Amino acid sequence: MKQIKWLWSQMKGYRTQYVFLLILLMIPVIMQLQNPIISQMIVDQVILKIPEQKGNMEELIDKLIRLLALMISLMVVRTFVWRFGIIGVERCGQKFLYDFKRQMFHKLQNLDRGFYKRNETGDLMTRLTSDAEMGKHGIVALLRGFMECFTLYMATAIYMFSKNVILTLGLMVFTPIIFVVTYKFSKTARPYYMRLREKLSKMNSNAQENIEANRVIKAFAREDYEEKKFKERNEDFREANITASFVWLRFYPAIEGFSQALPIVVLVVGGIFLMNGKISAGTFLAFNSLCWTLAAPMRNMGMLVNDTQRFMASIDKLMELDAAEPTVKNREGELVVKEKLEGKIEFRDVSVKLEHTDVLEHVNFTIQPGETIALMGPTGSGKTTMINCINRFIDVTGGAVLIDDIDVRDYDIDVLRKNIGIANQDVFLFSDTINRNIAFGNTMLRSNKIERVAKLARADFVWRMQNGFDTMIGERGTGLSGGQKQRLALARAIAINPSVLILDDTTSAVDMNTESEIRDNLLGMSGNATKIIIAQRYFSAMKADRIFILDHGSIAEMGSHKELLRQGGYYQEIYLLQRGVSSLEEDEEDRRNLSDTSEESNNGMGVRVHG
Ligand SMILES: Nc1ncnc2c1ncn2[C@@H]1O[C@H](COP(=O)(O)OP(=O)(O)OP(=O)(O)O)[C@@H](O)[C@H]1O
Ligand SMILES: [Mg+2]
Structure with missing residues (x-):
């Protein structure tokens, strides 16, 4: 559960709001019980009362209309509360995504060469994109899903107990079994999802390296080789995905079987109780419909646990990134600050x-x-x-x-x-204008100063370009010769004086x-x-x-x-x-x-x- 704890720690600033929304969303969940309950009331208090009324139907019709009106108005309220809650939870998820990406980007700025040597760009990109999305999914869908399952199950159980204890106990015997099955499933599925996450990262790294190295690949006419390599990674990913999904299917029959058994119990046990007059026809009908609200959480639990395994594998990666520390960093204590x-x-x-x-x-x-x-x-x-x-x-x-x-x-x-102005051996230029590349270390630099450092670095070629210093250069400086790139890097180093x-x-x-x-x-x-x-x-x-x-x-x-x-x-x-x-x-x-x-x-x- 350290993953949930971590996610919780990341949600600083909107945790109360989130908890409030989850509590609010319990209302529409509980309100799912309204239709079976009101139907039960209609059967018991209206339909079964028809023979007793002996033709005087006005009172019954009046009651029926009131119950139907209640049903419709509750449905409207339920829809609006649900909509409000879902929008709020989605906002929390988006907030997490935004804050996390911003924090991690800041972190990436401070991590050193050692870190970048250990972690491939493709893997880091996967963490910032699909893993981060999984974090959001945890907030928006998983935690909410578990809350919904729990609330619906408990609300149904409480209502059922209030009507008939024995029949309810008969229905609930399956719950512990389903719990054991889902727990076992979660343990089995976990490694498969971790493997799937690794394969995804390998595939992304491969694609990213390929795009960066496109010129080398073309120069050596190795497109076929690269395609084969990517195909293998893609196949690995597909296989891992299929295997992980199939693990769920192995457990699915047991969970589905038990949840399907509920209506049978209601028909047999409930039928006997109805015949013996222990429950009313309305209650029998309500139990019959409420079988669904009891079975749905059990069935959903399985799917949620499946999703949770994928979520955990991603959160592990996010936590790893969050915990990464540069080896080169400011030491503790007071530091020398000199202009x-x-x-x-x-x-x-x-x-x-x-x-x-x-x-x-x-x-x-x-x-x-x-x-x-x-x-x-x-x-x-x-x-x-x-x-x-x-x-x-x-x-x-x-x-x-x-x-x-x-x-x-x-x-x-x-x-x-x-x-310290430095022009590295392997020149890196940004896909930006020449102006902004030169002024990268000192964005306040005026254009006459930029021109002066360009002159010192003998970057005269810039003046001959159609757009001069406003010329956009390609990613990593494509479109410039090796010597031209070096002279811009030199100008950039001098520009910080x-x-x-x-x-x-x-x-x-x-x-x-x-x-x-x-x-x-x-x-x-x-x-x-x-x-x-x-x-x-x-x-x-x-x-x-x-x-x-x-x-x-x-x-x-x-x-x-x-x-x-x-x-x-x-x-x-x-x-x-x-x-x-x-x-x-x-x-x-x-x-x-x-x-x-x-x-x-x-x-x-x-x-x-x-x-
Ligand atoms: N991150 C690293 N991990 C392990 N060894 C490294 C690392 N960086 C450099 N080296 C090794 O340190 C040695 C010195 O490398 P360095 O880059 O300082 O050489 P250099 O004198 O700048 O060479 P060149 O003239 O080719 O640029 C090399 O043997 C290199 O393999
Ligand atoms: Mg060197």
């Missing part, structure tokens, strides 16, 4: 373990405010991991990262992230001329931001104040372009490789020749422009 950070960064013996692998090991360095650092190193050496520790995308497992001499874990996360600017391979898809212009723009940028630029090409790094070379999670080299060239490690190797020479002497000679012969093909920084 603007200076931008001094220190890694103090930082180690990071990701899934039992040491990704960073004992990294130590200090970067002064306003300094520009280029971070290089082989693929997989831990560059992205390193910068992810600065804005707490991940938390270090050893040592500490400090900004302005304060541990990043002591800052309010929002303060920290609002001061950060104290620390982090660029993770942000110019890898940009041509070399543009890249060198961007680099110069960044170096000349006002505001004195500390910059960490991850790069693969030596010439993106050469103008930095210092270059860090990361190798297998440790800093292997550190120094200026000239110092590292002399050191003769990874940096020199990369430099020679990218220059296309075998030694520094050859490079020197090459450059001398180049400046003698062709000034145009040289971009003025001793860098040969390829292609």
Whole structure:
């Protein structure tokens, strides 16, 4: 029942209203008894009295009309109360749906990478849609359904007891048996519905991934394979659905059989009582019709219990989401809240373990405010991991990262992230206008500022677009080239006027001329931001104040372009490789020749422009 308790806790603010509505809805339920009861009165007090009246029918007709009028007016009242109650309960259900989705969306904003790695998008979408709908169904239909069954059963039983105890007891012997059967059914059905829920989520995840990967699928002409995969998931879901539904059918004959036995008991036992004069003909008729109001709750119970199993499986998923906590979060106690950070960064013996692998090991360095650092190193050496520790995308497992001499874990996360502009390696743009994409971190940015940061990021292509900055871009930036997406991501990072600017391979898809212009723009940028630029090409790094070379999670080299060239490690190797020479002497000679012969093909920084 923890699921019901959870649902109840979610209904804060309208619980009294809901309980009131359920109580109100008991009225039309009890009023279902009115027709058999009034019919009984008509038989006993009007029809059977006809022979006694000896032709003087006026009084009887008058009584009949009054009883019929009562029947009709009660029916009208019942319909209106029912309508009012149902509308109210539906509103409660909708309120739950709205509040829950809003809360969960808020929660999803704060959950971290670990959570998203464990939970597939398709599964999360299923929780926000069909599972949430199931929660609403619980409020609107299930709880109400149980209340209705209970009320109708009790009201019928009370009325019947008032008329004849033995006949009522004869009818009620079946109740415990039906309870046992439904209980057994609920235990059996539960795992089937949990399985069904898993299959639904798998199918949705598959569809969602397929839609996202449509370009890869087309590129590899794997549509058939994907269709087959989806067909399997769809079949699994169908099978699980059929199996779950059939469990109910296994129990159905027993429940149906017992509830069908009630009219027979009334005919046999009631018939004998009627003949012996223990009950009136009207009571016999009423019992006969009321068999239905006694059998219906029993039969409905079975269906409700079936529905409840599906509901429980969904609520479990909602509870899981509700209980999810990010691992990276604000710590307890007072946090440092600063409008603007200076931008001094220190890694103090930082180690990071990701899934039992040491990704960073004992990294130590200090970067002064306003300094520009280029971070290089082989693929997989831990560059992205390193910068992810600065804005707490991940938390270090050893040592500490400090900004302005304060541990990043002591800052309010929002303060920290609002001061760090980052352009990630895998660029993500929203399906929105270019304007709003650039101003994503600072929606107050005026259009002249947007244009200024776009210029700094060398996103000149925007001016050539028909709708300029109002151009809508497709989901994830479709419709733009790789380099164009990178430049918008860069503009978005600069737009928040950060104290620390982090660029993770942000110019890898940009041509070399543009890249060198961007680099110069960044170096000349006002505001004195500390910059960490991850790069693969030596010439993106050469103008930095210092270059860090990361190798297998440790800093292997550190120094200026000239110092590292002399050191003769990874940096020199990369430099020679990218220059296309075998030694520094050859490079020197090459450059001398180049400046003698062709000034145009040289971009003025001793860098040969390829292609
Ligand atoms: N979430 C994770 N769980 C486990 N291992 C991870 C995770 N993220 C990264 N790694 C591992 O950590 C190592 C460093 O990854 P990282 O992304 O930091 O490398 P990188 O230097 O940025 O590489 P690249 O130049 O290719 O971007 C890799 O071996 C990678 O497999
Ligand atoms: Mg990386």
